[in-house]
Amino acid sequence: MTRTQIYLPDDTHAQLLQIAQTGDQSLSQLIREGADMIIKAKSEGLTPTQKFVKAILSFPDSKRVKLSKSAVELIRDERD
Known part of the structure; x- marks a missing residue:
């Protein structure tokens, strides 16, 4: 807190x-x-995608990971 x-x-x-x-x-x-x-x-x-993005952006930088382009494409395909 x-x-x-x-x-x-x-x-x-x-x-x-x-x-x-x-x-x-x-x-x-x-x-x-x-x-x-x-x-x-x-x-x-918010749409589910906006909620997801908001949740991800609230993570501290130390907890974030960088995704490969192929991983991002897979996520986008599943989302759409």
Whole structure:
């Protein structure tokens, strides 16, 4: 996880704290849940290929491998 800092309006912060306490969650958990919901909603409009590309691009460079041209062609043939 990456530590981050955000600024919230006072009333938003108070409402989120109340929701978190009612749901027996931490404020951080509630904010992460909300962020995940936004990401999921934005991703729903993507095609399977776009979702795949988005997932691949989210990998750190150290985890990526270079594919040969023939491997790329095989993947494209299977996709189409």
